[in-house]
Amino acid sequence: MSNHNILTLDSLSLQEFDEQTDLIPLLTPEDEEEMNKEELPNSLPILPLRNTVLFPGVVIPITAGRDKSIKLINDANAGNKIIGVVAQKNEDDEDPTKNDIHTVGTVAQILRVLKMPDGNITVILQGKKRFEINEVTAESPYLKATIKEVEEKRPTKKDTEFQAIVDSIRELAIEIIKESPNIPTEATFAIKNIESQSFLINFVSSNMNLTVKEKQDLLMINILKERALETLRYMNVELQKLELKNDIQSKVRFDLDQQQREYFLQQQMKTIQEELGGVSYEQEIEEMRIKSKTKTWDEKTAKHFEKEISKMQRMNPQAPDFGIQRNYLELFLELPWNHFSKDNFDLKRAQKILDRDHFGLEDVKKRIIEHLAVLKLRNDMKSPIICLTGPPGVGKTSIGKSIAEALGREYVRVSLGGLRDEAEIRGHRKTYIGAMPGRIIQSLKKAGTSNPVFVLDEIDKLSNSHQGDPSSALLEVLDPEQNSEFYDNFLEMGYDLSKVMFIATSNNMSAIQPALKDRMEVIKMTGYTIEEKTEIARQHLLPKQLKEHGLTTKDLTIGKRQLEKIVEGYTRESGVRSLEAKIAQVIRNAAKSVAMEEEYNKKVTDEDIVTILGAPKLARDKSESNDVAGVVTGLAWTSVGGDILFIESLISAGKGTLTLTGNLGTVMKESATIALEYIKANAEIFGLDPEMIAKYNIHLHVPEGATPKDGPSAGIAMLTSLVSLFTQKKVKKNLAMTGEITLRGKVLPVGGIKEKILAAKRANIKEIILCHENKSDIDEIKPEYIDGLTFHYVKEMSEVIDFALTNQKVKNAKTLK
DSSP states (O other): OOSSSOSOGGGSOOTTSOTTOOOOOOOOHHHHHHHHHSOOOSEEEEEEESSOOOOTTOEEEEEEOSHHHHHHHHHHHHTTOEEEEEEBSSTTOSSOOGGGBOSEEEEEEEEEEEEOTTSOEEEEEEEEEEEEEEEEEEOSSSOEEEEEEOOOBOOOTTOHHHHHHHHHHHHHHHHHHHHOTTSOTTHHHHHHHOOOHHHHHHHHHHHSSOOHHHHHHHHTOOBHHHHHHHHHHHHHHHHHHHHHHHHHHHHHOOOOOHHHHHHHHHHHHHHHHHHTTOOOHHHHHHHHHHHHTTSOOOHHHHHHHHHHHHHHHHSOTTSHHHHHHHHHHHHHHHSOTTOOOOOOOOHHHHHHHHHHHOSSOHHHHHHHHHHHHHHHHHSSOOOOOEEEEOSTTSSHHHHHHHHHHHHTOOEEEEEOTTOOOTHHHHOOOTTSTTOOOOHHHHHHHHHOSSSOEEEEETGGGOOOBTTBOHHHHHHHHTOTTTGGGEEETTTTEEEOOTTOEEEEEESOGGGSOHHHHHTSEEEEOOOOOHHHHHHHIIIIIHHHHHHHTTOOTTTOEEOHHHHHHHHHHHOOOSSSHHHHHHHHHHHHHHHHHHHTTOOOOSEEOHHHHHHHHOSOSOOOOOOOOSOSTTOEEEEEEETTEEEEEEEEEEEEESSSOEEEESSBOHHHHHHHHHHHHHHHHTTTTTTOOHHHHTTEEEEEEOSOTTSOBOOSTTHHHHHHHHHHHHHTEEEOTTEEEOOEEOTTSBEEOOSOHHHHHHHHHHTTOOEEEEEGGGHHHHHTSOGGGSTTOEEEEESBHHHHHHHHEEEEEOTTOOOOO
16 A cells, blocks of 8 residues: 555645644545435536546545646636546646546545645545546636546445455555555554445555556446455555565565665765766666677677676675676677678788888788788688797887788787786686786777787797796687687686787797797798898888977988998897987987077087997997917807807817806807817817827807807807817908807708898908808898808818818917927
């Protein structure tokens, strides 16, 4: 039962009535009998009610705000105070016509009329008899209609079944009042004091929590006994609902401690904020459902989402898990499931973009275009996994950005340097506090498509810890056979990565575990020559730095010769990062002069470079003279490019011991030992006496001792140094060499040939000795880079000595006995 009008008119706000006014009592049987004897007029003004139904005998307050209703009440109140009250079919109708109202209503008498400050009026009505509209005679200034009385069939006084129904209604009404916390207990007295059976039925029907249609259906029942039964049925349903509700509340009731009290108050504040314009969680769930309809999910994904959102609906919004579930579903909705950007396979355009952004690197760009060509022809091919390896600063990361632009795909970069937690790749289980998806899924969400160009930067810098091995987690990501169902712990579902174009970058391939390396196609990116660096500086770095410093070419120009001077004198690297920093230093000096309105050279001269950057820090490497025995020029590969190194050896009287210095690694020390043992074993080939070798101590040194050195490529240089030392013969001028040696006298190929050749050319080397198997490496180098160089390809260590040593003795040659 509802909590309005359950009492007599004491429960209405009648404080504004005149103090002398008597309160209106409940309807007695005598009153009812007298009311039934009253004759109804032929026509009545009709008052439509929006959201209630008036029953005979019942007193209700009505607030009228419509102009027609106010005029009707005023006119009736000034006349006989009798009006017809009917319910509207649709409560939203502002100006109901004869088709918008029910035909059966109740004749009412106006008891009180109150004028409100806002212009509305409140009228107290008491129902009299039911009527039916014959014909609407007027719609202006308000509805008028001819009516006829609706007869009500009442049971006899001896009908014990009807008496039992009425008693049940009275008892149930009292039970409902007790169970409902919203109805005051005083309402029990009102129910007990109603003597009239028909009025009790009407009174209870009027005050139950029923819809307008249900109440109207009750009003239209002409047989009182049937109306009583229907009312009893509704009351039974309402009582069961109340008992169930109270039972549930009693089960979940608990004492609020201080923390719970604070939480409860916070939730009240949240509700207030929602009322002031926030979003309720029901609305939030509904918005998620609407958004899910726009997704291109397969059936499996859609079922999973529906299951998870249903789980969220069952959760208590105040529980901590609710926030976790919301975050999970938000991620689910934001991921670009089956959403792919359209690829642009214009390979000529792609070539132009690669050429525009990167000078040189012809082999790399050629292989990238080949990949794109295959992708274009197959169209459904799984994207290749490319690994760009090379020294720092050569453009590995930026080439990924150029590929993304060429293809028209989104660009995503994830730095893996120092990453040591497997959960960074695979994510955390969402049951943990603060759980989040892995970087792969997060990056796809950020990209907004399922086929971006994905750069995995510094893949060789991954490390292991007790939290797992991230490189092992990447095995699934980078395997085209597996990554169509990449499993993220937070997402708890497979996600298709097969259309993602992965590009990994590394400086050192040996640091990558073999299983991971096997899944990638390795493309080597070598360092730049001085000429390439100069062109890169002129075409790319200088314009970029001028723009970043707020200058133009009118404010400063740096000539090609000056750029070359910066490259040679102030940088030693494979890439161009240090070069860019030096150019920025020159430009900053000009920017300071512009800002302070000082005079300066707008065209940078050689003297300006020395003034700004200081004296050149790095002179060109020069080959040593061949006047000293045992000094040989070797070629080395470093992380910043190629370099030359000198092998020096010294002989002194002793017992044949070998001393090695110069911060050499294990492999390099072994090369020196192999070289000496080979000479001892084949002394007669070199015209040496084995007994003489045993009488002298040998000291082999590689200068720049502070720099660690390792690798097998100095083997033939060490061999040549020792043979020159024992024979006291000169080594050819302007000669350098690189190659690994074996105890059998074989020369093996080595890597880093291009960088080594460029270093040799910088040092004015004219001839180079290499293993014959390295000839293919030389063939790949542009002819202009090797112009002026002569290559000698060898298979045996004896051939090295034949090429390297002359028949001339060195100055101040020692006589060895």
